[in-house]
Amino acid sequence: MTSTSPIGRVPAGLLDTEAIRKDFPILDRLVHDDRRLVYLDNAATSQKPRQVLDTLNAYYEQSNANVHRGVHVLAEEATALYEGARDKVAAFINAPSRDEVIFTKNASESLNLVANMLGWADEPYRVDSNTEIVITEMEHHSNIVPWQLLSQRTGAKLKWFGLTDDGRLDLSEIDQVITEDTKIVSFVLVSNILGTVNPVEAIVRRAQQVGALVLIDASQAAPHMPLDVQALGADFVAFTGHKMLGPTGIGVLWGRQELLEDLPPFLGGGEMIETVSMHSSTYAPAPHKFEAGTPPIAQAIGLGAAVDYLSALGMDKVAAHEHAITEYALGRLLEVPDLRIIGPTTGEDRGAAISFTLGDIHPHDVGQVLDEQGIAVRVGHHCARPVCLRYGIPATTRASFYLYSTPAEVDALVEGLEQVRNFFG
Amino acid sequence: MYQDVILDHYKHPHGRGLREGQSEVHHVNPTCGDEITLRVRMDGTVIGDVSYEGQGCSISQASASVLNELLVGKDVSEAQKIQETFLELMQSRGRIEPDEAMEEVLEDAIAFAGVSKYPARVKCALLSWMAWKDATAQALSEGKPA
Numbered sequence: 005m006t007s008t009s010p011i012g013r014v015p016a017g018l019l020d021t022e023a024i025r026k027d028f029p030i031l032d033r034l035v036h037d038d039r040r041l042v043y044l045d046n047a048a049t050s051q052k053p054r055q056v057l058d059t060l061n062a063y064y065e066q067s068n069a070n071v072h073r074g075v076h077v078l079a080e081e082a083t084a085l086y087e088g089a090r091d092k093v094a095a096f097i098n099a100p101s102r103d104e105v106i107f108t109k110n111a112s113e114s115l116n117l118v119a120n121m122l123g124w125a126d127e128p129y130r131v132d133s134n135t136e137i138v139i140t141e142m143e144h145h146s147n148i149v150p151w152q153l154l155s156q157r158t159g160a161k162l163k164w165f166g167l168t169d170d171g172r173l174d175l176s177e178i179d180q181v182i183t184e185d186t187k188i189v190s191f192v193l194v195s196n197i198l199g200t201v202n203p204v205e206a207i208v209r210r211a212q213q214v215g216a217l218v219l220i221d222a223s224q225a226a227p228h229m230p231l232d233v234q235a236l237g238a239d240f241v242a243f244t245g246h247k248m249l250g251p252t253g254i255g256v257l258w259g260r261q262e263l264l265e266d267l268p269p270f271l272g273g274g275e276m277i278e279t280v281s282m283h284s285s286t287y288a289p290a291p292h293k294f295e296a297g298t299p300p301i302a303q304a305i306g307l308g309a310a311v312d313y314l315s316a317l318g319m320d321k322v323a324a325h326e327h328a329i330t331e332y333a334l335g336r337l338l339e340v341p342d343l344r345i346i347g348p349t350t351g352e353d354r355g356a357a358i359s360f361t362l363g364d365i366h367p368h369d370v371g372q373v374l375d376e377q378g379i380a381v382r383v384g385h386h387c388a389r390p391v392c393l394r395y396g397i398p399a400t401t402r403a404s405f406y407l408y409s410t411p412a413e414v415d416a417l418v419e420g421l422e423q424v425r426n427f428f429g
Numbered sequence: 430m431y432q433d434v435i436l437d438h439y440k441h442p443h444g445r446g447l448r449e450g451q452s453e454v455h456h457v458n459p460t461c462g463d464e465i466t467l468r469v470r471m472d473g474t475v476i477g478d479v480s481y482e483g484q485g486c487s488i489s490q491a492s493a494s495v496l497n498e499l500l501v502g503k504d505v506s507e508a509q510k511i512q513e514t515f516l517e518l519m520q521s522r523g524r525i526e527p528d529e530a531m532e533e534v535l536e537d538a539i540a541f542a543g544v545s546k547y548p549a550r551v552k553c554a555l556l557s558w559m560a561w562k563d564a565t566a567q568a569l570s571e572g573k574p575a
Contacts, residue, residue, distance in 0.1 A: 368461055368486035368553065372430070384461050398462040398484055427431065428487065 010411035011418075015331050017324035019317065021410050027053040027313075028408055039378025042416045047196050047224060047357040047404035048382050049246045052310075056249055059309035063302050071301055072275060072292075086301050089308030090291070096311045097241065098232040099258055106257040106264075106291040107304050111223040112146040114242035114257035115190070117294060118219050119150040121267040122188055123158055129217065129267060133159030135187040138216070140165040140173055140202075141394055142195045145387040147221045151190065160187070167394050171198040171347035178210050186216040193236075194224040194355040197388040197402065198347030199330075201225075201355055208237040217263070223247060224355055226256075227406070228326055230319040233258050245303065249310035254303035257294070264290035271296040322407045326356040329405045333358055333414045340421050346391075346400050357404035359386070362421060365428045367401040373424045374401075379417055430547060431487070434540035439487040444497035448480040452567035456560040458552050463489045465557050469564040474505050479561060488541075488550055493557035495538045505565065511535065512558055519545050519554055 025031050028051045033041045043051060063085060069078035071086045094102040108114045122131045131137060137151050137160050155162040163181055166174045173191075182189055189211045194201050204220065211218045219240040225231055227248035233241050240263075245254035259267075269276055269287055273296030278286040287293045314322065331351040337343055342363035348354045362370055371383035382402045385392045392399060403417055450468030457464040463485030470477040479497050483490070500508045514534045518525055523546035525531075532539050544554045 366484075366486035368463075368488070368550070369431075372547075372550070389462075392462070428436075 010332070011415050012332060012336050012411070014411045015328040017321075017328040018411075019321060019325040019407060021325075021408055024317075024408050027055065029054060031408060035378045036376060042377075042379040042413045044403040044405065044409070044413065044417060045380045045382045046227075046406035046409070047247070047386075047402065049252070050227060050249050050406055051408070052249055052251070053313055055313050056251070056306050056309045060251060060302055060306045063305050068302075070298055082301060085305045085308075086299065089304040089311075092308040092311045093256055096231070096315060097226070097256075097258060098234055100234060101261055103290055104258055104261050104264065106259065106294045107299050108255040108257055108294075109253055109300060110246075110255040111221060111242045111244035112150075112255075114240075114244075114255050115147050115219070115221060116150045117257055117270055118188075118190070118240050118242070118259075119154045120270040122217075123154050124268045124270070125266075126268075128215075129187065129263075131158050131160045131187045134185065136161045136163055136183065136185045138163050138165070138182055138186050138189040138191075140191045141167050141390050142171075142173065142198055142200065142388065143190075143192055143390075144196055144221065144223070145389070147190055147192060148390070161185075165191075167198075167391070170349070171195075171200050172353075173200070173202055175203070175206060178206065182207075182210045182214055182216060184214050186211070186214055188217045188219060190219040190221070192221040192224070194222075194228070194357075195347070195388070195391075196224050196357060197359050197386040197391050197400065199355045199357045199359070200348055201353040203353075204236055204238070212237070224357065227314075228355055229323040239263055245307040245310065248307075249313055250307035251303045253300045254307045256307075259290070261290065264293070269293050269296070273297045275299070317407065325407055326405055326409075327351055329409050329411065329414065330354060330356045330358070332411050333403065333405065333417075336414055336418045337421075340418060341425070343421070346395055346397065356406065356409075357402055359400035359402045361397055361400055362424060363429075365424060367399040369428060370401045370421070370424050373427055374417070374420045377416075377420045377423065379420045381417075430543040430550070432540040432543065434537050435487065435491045438491035438494035438498075438537070442490060442494035442497075444478075444480060444501065445482070445494070446480060447482050448478055450478060450480060450564070450568065451571050452564045454560050454564040454567065456556055456563070458485070458489070458556055460549075460552070461486070463553055463556055465489070465493060465560050467493075467557060467560040467564050469561065469568045471505070471565075471568045476500050476503055476505060476508050476565075479564075481557060481560075483557075485556065486550075486553055488544055488553040489556045492538075492541065492554045495536075495541075496557050496561055499536055499538055500561065505569070508565070509562075511538075512562055515541075515558055516555070518542055519551050521545050522548070 067081040069082040218238040222243040226243035246252040276296040346359040367383035450470040465483030467481040
């Protein structure tokens with residue numbers, strides 16, 4: 005696959021995918037008898053390198069125990085590995101303190117956790133009927149529904165930024181959308197459906213002006229670009245492990261220390277307490293205050309191995325690779341007759357997820373015929389139905405790339421789409 | 430799975446468009462956004478017309494066309510038997526090899542046998558048939574004295 009010379013001109017900056025792909029056994033799989041897998045569904049989940057799989061296996065074979073409790077060797081090893089993963093993640097996102105990294109089960113839980121903290125909080129954080137919540141029209145459902153729930157329960161007003169025709173946030177009325185009544189602004193850093201990279205600084209500046217907290221959904225950013233929570237200037241950052249080479253079942257919420265101290269816990273249980281009596285309890289300091297119950301231990305350790313893998317490659321190099329692949333893919337896709345890209349059509353401020361429609365051929369049919377050729381894409385509304393409504397389409401086909409994607413795979417996609425057109429044309 | 434019969438029905442659908450009927454239903458497939466609005470007109474116990482409008486993939490659209498061709502003009506009890514046979518075929522996960530008897534009942538709808546191997550697409554094929562079942566039940570209960 006990688007040795008095939010690409011049809012178009014490939015921009016500079018590609019990683020050595022031939023070497024990288026050797027770490028991902030699944031990429032050698034054949035599907036439908038004899039088709040080489042072309043995996044272009046990375047925005048849904050990434051594949052896992054051998055280094056992560058070996059780490060999971062070694063943990064279960066050698067060190068498996070519950071964490072933070074026992075005094076035996078295995079318990080101490082498991083605890084050291086689990087907390088070591090926290091150190092790795094903290095360094096990966098440039099967190100000022102490891103205690104600001106909370107392990108959750110996924111980004112959805114991280115986002116729900118913040119929404120619930122704010123619903124139960126005292127002043128000055130409390131979200132109630134006199135306050136407003138601000139999101140955007142390009143959020144994943146996981147950053148819409150928790151706020152709808154909070155709004156319904158508290159009476160807070162839910163507002164959002166709309167979208168421009170070319171797939172960017174419409175910030176023209178930012179001062180009317182984010183006001184003195186706004187308590188929280190929650191938005192996606194990189195859209196999972198449009199690929200848009202949003203202008204963090206402008207939104208954070210306005211939020212800080214009015215004293216609102218900022219939560220950034222970095223699920224499609226953490227796997228693909230350097231993520232520096234201090235540079236973002238947000239109060240909370242959420243992301244998930246399985247999209248960045250880690251296992252499923254592990255997510256992260258980073259939050260500023262003073263907020264984590266002030267805000268109330270959401271889930272109660274073991275691990276999150278200091279002392280418990282039958283009348284009341286006091287809580288452990290963050291991050292444990294927000295990690296009730298036995299955590300996803302192996303998954304956190306697996307995420308630590310994924311972070312090691314990404315750091316060894318260098319996130320700036322990963323970003324450059326994906327930028328080159330995205331530019332190449334945009335150029336080649338725009339050559340396909342009747343293909344309409346939903347989202348930015350240039351590589352500027354853009355991630356590696358590209359949604360499109362192909363004439364009036366339904367995305368389900370596009371996806372099925374591509375699958376017959378071994379090409380895995382995602383079809384549907386990508387858990388971002390408001391975006392489909394905004395652009396007047398029932399669904400899209402989405403190809404999304406990662407650090408192991410090659411120009412030859414882009415060519416395979418374009419060739420596959422030709423077959424789709426011949427079939428349904 | 431994309432038999433020529435299916436593609437023909439997709440490109441040249443039978444009976445598409447909404448006409449008069451005693452009942453109307455709107456069904457959606459939330460996983461992919463396919464939707465259909467379907468009306469049934471009963472002439473006594475005979476299916477007088479099945480009219481529909483909707484959007485979706487080739488499988489869902491072709492299936493509605495086949496339904497129209499197959500059920501209009503049939504007595505409701507026979508139509509229900511056809512619906513049950515189609516349901517059985519679609520839920521077979523590719524394990525039913527249609528025999529002649531089944532082909533006789535399902536006619537063009539037999540072309541959907543291959544779709545039953547794809548769990549994600551079975552709902553597409555069944556969308557209009559479930560809508561028809563629902564609309565027919567409503568149309569029949571409408572005709573009865575309260």
